[in-house]
Amino acid sequence: MAPVAVQARAPAKIILIGEHAALQGCPVFATTLGLYCTVQVRERDDDQIEIQLPELQIHRQYSTGALLDYVREVRQRWVCFRNDPQTHTFIGVRGNDVDHLVKCAVGEVLLKLALEDIRGCTLRVQSSIPLDAGFGSSAALAVSLSAALLRLFKLSPQRHPLQPLAMRVERYQHGLPSGIDHNTCLLGGMVERRREAGNRFKMISWPESTVHLQLHGIEIYHTGAARESTGHVIAATRHQLEGRDNPLLASMHNCAERFRTLLQSRSPAPETLKALVHDYEAALECLGVVPKAVVQVIRAIEAAGGAAKICGAGALSGDQAGALLVVDAPALPELAHYRRIDAPLAVGGLEVQVQ
Known part of the structure; x- marks a missing residue:
């Protein structure tokens, strides 16, 4: 039965x-x-x-x-x-x-x-x-x-x-x-x-030890639910990454390959991680999926010596974009508006x- x-x-x-x-x-x-x-x-x-x-x-x-x-x-x-x-x-x-x-x-x-x-x-x-x-x-x-x-x-x-x-x-x-x-x-x-x-x-599948070595100290925040669904955002923006020799897609691809190289390293490299997060966030902003309010918070994080990027599809409008990955940022009043996700x-x- x-x-x-x-x-x-x-x-x-x-x-x-x-x-x-x-x-x-x-x-x-x-x-x-x-x-x-x-x-x-x-x-x-x-x-x-x-x-x-x-x-x-x-x-x-x-x-x-x-x-x-x-x-x-x-x-x-x-x-x-x-x-x-x-x-x-x-x-x-x-x-x-x-x-x-x-x-x-x-x-x-x-x-x-x-x-x-x-x-x-x-x-x-x-x-x-x-x-x-x-x-x-x-x-x-x-x-x-x-x-x-x-x-x-x-x-x-x-x-x-x-x-x-x-x-x-x-x-x-x-x-x-x-x-x-x-x-x-x-x-x-x-x-x-x-x-x-x-x-x-x-x-x-990458070993858990790699995650703890290279991603130690990152924080995840919730900026609030995006106004549009993931499918809606993707359908509205995917054409911007199509075509041969697309420079924006090439930039994103380069970041992904650099991230893989970072994961293969046997020593922690927080500055490299920050540079990668900064560069990929810049590409996402060019794509138009990071609301201005979230961009302002990310600029404040960068000014304090850290880096941040949205995680996922993002949003086309409104003030919220879902998940936010933050690297090496001090306690900032701008981040206090967001919910910190305390989960492993x-x-x-x-x-x-x-x-």
């Missing part, structure tokens, strides 16, 4: 170097962060899917048939977006439903079941990961919820691997993600995504328990 209940949890993540450029095939580096999305799923004896999202004050119920129809429609809209990746076509994929990602994950798993095996379940999601802020809230949810549902319905990991399922669900949230987010949440630690021959990509880096990845 299938397990009666399953609990799964996955950590947050932040991108260290490589956001946006990763979508053009450049290397990207990310690490997990000790904030978690925890999902509990339990069998029901009917065909209803009960969704509980207490942080969002959401408690809804759908039939399995309704969620199958929902995800089939989203699949078709995503294909339209893939063929014409514009802001308006992405809006058709993402929609406005608060529980959109949850419905997509459930629907995708239901599609894998034989008709006679389809049944309902109750699921509850609790998360300490900030939303719309570059901390990987959707990736952690896609990984943990997909893993829990696969285990609940006793689907073989050989025939139904988790990684491509989580990637599909992430596409419904972000459009054309690089894959670094959900792979980092899944694998844990620090992860590099690098292109190999034949336009294939490899995920490389490079924590373990997905955990699943049958209850």
Whole structure:
């Protein structure tokens, strides 16, 4: 028999170097962060899917048939977006439903079941990961919820691997993600995504000792949720990094390769790290994804001898851009307006328990 209940949890993540450029095939580096999305799923004896999202004050119920129809429609809209990746076509994929990602994950798993095996379940999601802020809230949810549902319905990991399922669900949230987010949440630690021959990509796990050696002393802040979704920001800006010999993309690629060289060093190099963070932040500002209010805080950090960059897609408008990575900055009044994230880096990845 299938397990009666399953609990799964996955950590947050932040991108260290490589956001946006990763979508053009450049290397990207990310690490997990000790904030978690925890999902509990339990069998029901009917065909209803009960969704509980207490942080969002959401408690809804759908039939399995309704969620199958929902995800089939989203699949078709995503294909339209893939063929014409514009802001308006992405809006058709993402929609406005608060529980959109949850419905997509459930629907995708239901599609894998034989008709006679389809049944309902109750699921509850609790998360300490900030939303719309570059901390990987959707990736952690896609990984943990997909893993829990696969285990609940006793689907073989050989025939139904988790990684491509989580990637599909992430596409419904972000459009054309690089894959670094959900792979980092899944694998844990620090992860590099690098292109190999034949336009294939490899995920490389870096040892925890490297993180502690080269990233010792960095601080993470939350500037507030971005006004636009990650997918919206990417759809609106990706054209700026397209084309051969693109100077902005070349600058970002160079930073990523320099970061890799830093990680290979056996001695800490804080000044090198600050220079890399400064240079990549400058590129992100050229891309137009760092609001003026956040830029002003970063200039204050630099004037005090430190460096900082946003982590993730950023924002097109407003005063907030999500995650902010800070290196070697004293206590500044400008930073006091932001929430400091007191959580360890490079924590373990997905955990699943049958209850």
